[in-house]
Amino acid sequence: MSNIEKRPVYNYLLELAAYMASSARGCLEEPPSYGTFRLIDALGKVLKIQDYLPEAEKDQFLEKVREDIERNKFLKSTNHEAFEKFLDDLILELVKEAKKRCI
Secondary structure (H helix, E strand, O other), X not given: OOHHHHOOXXXXXXXXXXXXXXXXXXXXXXXXXXXXXXHHHHHHHHHHHHHHOOOOOOOHHHHHHHHHHHHHOOHHHHOHHHHHHHHHHHHHHHHHHHHHOOO
C-alpha cells in the first residue's frame, strides 16, 4: 500500500480546503492572472481524490486529465498562448466526455 493510500481521504480534503481558501484570499491582492493558475491547479488536486479511494476503480479519463493538468499548468508563466490553447482543449475534452456519459 502506498503512502497516499494510507492517508485518509478526509485529511486530503482538509488540505484541499486549506489550499482553496488561501488561494481565494490570495486572489484578492495578487494579479488576476494568478487566479487562473490557482483554479487549474485546484482542479488537478480535486481529481487526485481518486488516489485516496483505493476501493474505487480509477476513472482513466479523469486520470488523463489530471496528468495533462500537471504537465501543462506552468505554461501560464512561460507561454500564455499555449496555456490558453491547453485550457480551450481541456474544456472541449471535458464537454465531449460529459456528453458521451450523458451527464
